[in-house]
Amino acid sequence: MAGRIWKLARNIAATVVGLAIVVMLLPTKARSQLGLDPCCAIISAGLSSISNLLSSAVAKPLGAIQQLEQQAANFEQQVVFPIAAINQARGLATQFQGQFTQMKQTFQLPVASATLPAPQQLEQTLLSRSPGSVPQVTTNYAALYGTVMPATDAPQPVRDLVDMTDAEAQAAMKKAVEIDSLADLELKAAEQINQQLATAAPGSAAILEAQASAWLVRANAYTQSAMAELVRVRSIELANRGAQLKFSTAHTTNLHSTGSQMVQGAH
Amino acid sequence: MKKYLQNLAAFAGKFQHTKHIFALVVISLCLLPGTARAAGLSDIITLLTTITSTIQNAIGGVLTGIQTLNNTVNNFRQQIIWPVNALNQTRGFITSTRAQYQGLMNQIHQIKNNSATLRNPTQLESLYRSALAGSIAQLEGSYTTVYSPVPLATDAKPIQRDLMDMDDALAMGSLKTAVLSDQTTSGMLGLADSIEQQSATASPGSGPMLATEAQIASLESQAYLTKVLASELRQEAAKLAHENTLLKQSAANTRNLENQIQQVLTHP
Numbered sequence: 001m002a003g004r005i006w007k008l009a010r011n012i013a014a015t016v017v018g019l020a021i022v023v024m025l026l027p028t029k030a031r032s033q034l035g036l037d038p039c040c041a042i043i044s045a046g047l048s049s050i051s052n053l054l055s056s057a058v059a060k061p062l063g064a065i066q067q068l069e070q071q072a073a074n075f076e077q078q079v080v081f082p083i084a085a086i087n088q089a090r091g092l093a094t095q096f097q098g099q100f101t102q103m104k105q106t107f108q109l110p111v112a113s114a115t116l117p118a119p120q121q122l123e124q125t126l127l128s129r130s131p132g133s134v135p136q137v138t139t140n141y142a143a144l145y146g147t148v149m150p151a152t153d154a155p156q157p158v159r160d161l162v163d164m165t166d167a168e169a170q171a172a173m174k175k176a177v178e179i180d181s182l183a184d185l186e187l188k189a190a191e192q193i194n195q196q197l198a199t200a201a202p203g204s205a206a207i208l209e210a211q212a213s214a215w216l217v218r219a220n221a222y223t224q225s226a227m228a229e230l231v232r233v234r235s236i237e238l239a240n241r242g243a244q245l246k247f248s249t250a251h252t253t254n255l256h257s258t259g260s261q262m263v264q265g266a267h
Numbered sequence: 268m269k270k271y272l273q274n275l276a277a278f279a280g281k282f283q284h285t286k287h288i289f290a291l292v293v294i295s296l297c298l299l300p301g302t303a304r305a306a307g308l309s310d311i312i313t314l315l316t317t318i319t320s321t322i323q324n325a326i327g328g329v330l331t332g333i334q335t336l337n338n339t340v341n342n343f344r345q346q347i348i349w350p351v352n353a354l355n356q357t358r359g360f361i362t363s364t365r366a367q368y369q370g371l372m373n374q375i376h377q378i379k380n381n382s383a384t385l386r387n388p389t390q391l392e393s394l395y396r397s398a399l400a401g402s403i404a405q406l407e408g409s410y411t412t413v414y415s416p417v418p419l420a421t422d423a424k425p426i427q428r429d430l431m432d433m434d435d436a437l438a439m440g441s442l443k444t445a446v447l448s449d450q451t452t453s454g455m456l457g458l459a460d461s462i463e464q465q466s467a468t469a470s471p472g473s474g475p476m477l478a479t480e481a482q483i484a485s486l487e488s489q490a491y492l493t494k495v496l497a498s499e500l501r502q503e504a505a506k507l508a509h510e511n512t513l514l515k516q517s518a519a520n521t522r523n524l525e526n527q528i529q530q531v532l533t534h535p
Binding site (some may be wrong): 046053069079091113126133219223 | 478
């Protein structure tokens with residue numbers, strides 16, 4: 001009996017000691033494996049809140065932005081930069097290229113008509129459209145129109161007038177050769193810009209427009225310089241008429257005084 | 268853990284009821300947490316709050332701002348810069364302007380200014396007003412018919428013949444240039460019409476391309492204008508040179524006359 005009691009007591013003691021050890025070994029705060037931890041509920045609520053926020057604060061504005069971007073893209077593609085209109089404009093440039101070439105060929109048809117040697121030479125130089133031939137104008141001009149008369153043949157004022165007139169006439173002829181040549185270069189540039197336009201984009205077309213505008217300003221300037229030369233020619237022409245009237249008046253005065261002297265001498 | 272189990276087994280082995288002890292130990296172990304908790308509950312709440320706040324304010328606020336900005340830019344483009352109504356109105360304006368002026372301008376441009384009444388001048392005039400490059404070959408013959416050819420060498424002095432020939436050449440040259448210029452003008456008017464026609468269906472994007480085309484055509488036109496001006500310069504210069512040569516001739520004639528009078532007076 002005592003042995004049984006001792007045995008029972010020993011078993012109880014062993015169990016209590018074991019349990020005590022287990023309890024001692026257990027962490028003070030342990031997360032249970034079974035059942036819901038309060039943390040899980042909080043995390044779940046937090047994640048749910050994040051998900052809702054992503055839907056409302058992120059996805060919704062993003063969707064709206066996408067819609068706006070799509071609308072903007074459609075507007076640009078259909079209203080502002082429709083590809084059909086752009087291609088049509090490019091096609092026009094290609095079509096114009098042919099017409100520009102045709103016009104250039106038309107203006108290159110020969111217009112020379114002189115039949116005698118001296119006029120033929122001068123005319124050839126004048127229609128050469130080559131700046132290199134400008135110095136020949138002086139020689140060809142002198143061969144046809146002559147040079148200033150010798151001092152024995154005319155009074156100095158008349159010689160001055162003749163020289164001035166020759167100078168202006170030659171200058172105008174030289175200017176004609178120069179601007180003819182410049183016009184050819186302008187036509188070449190115009191064709192090149194047009195070729196570029198045939199493959200240009202709406203964005204680069206504005207740059208080409210600026211270039212064409214610059215060329216146009218340049219062409220206007222050259223035309224203006226030719227107009228100035230024309231004004232000079234006409235001014236010299238007018239000056240010559242005035243000078244001839246002045247010479248005529250001087251001759252009349254001389255004749256009158258000579259006549260008076262002769263009449264007085266006769267008496 | 269292994270050591271712990273060994274110690275426990277050794278301790279249990281001292282007792283006879285090891286099965287009970289083992290069962291107790293296994294249940295206890297099952298109740299042990301697998302891992303220790305790294306952070307506290309307050310940390311988790313703080314983290315979630317931070318994430319929520321970031322999404323709501325930093326990200327959501329910026330996205331809403333971008334949306335508003337995009338909307339404003341779109342509205343500005345569609346209502347201020349390129350309103351479709353204004354674009355269509357402009358296209359309509361081009362069409363109506365073309366209809367209003369083009370026919371009238373063509374009618375004015377096509378008015379015939381021919382005024383000659385006799386046969387030869389009428390023929391010459393019709394040639395140099397033809398605006399057909401092909402007709403310039405006939406112009407020379409017709410010109411000679413009206414203005415006569417250069418006299419023979421027996422009928423005029425060389426300088427006079429040269430002057431006449433040069434005057435004729437430059438006059439004919441200018442008439443031919445005028446014919447070529449007229450033809451080019453017709454071409455240019457055609458180009459202007461094409462550009463205007465296409466403008467009526469253009470978009471803001473293709474508009475600059477058409478404007479560039481117009482500038483190029485304008486440059487071409489300016490170049491031809493320069494060529495016509497060169498022709499006029501040649502003509503005016505020749506006119507001046509002609510008059511000057513007559514003056515030179517007059518001086519030479521006076522000198523000859525003086526020489527002859529002197530000869531007469533010295534040898535009566």
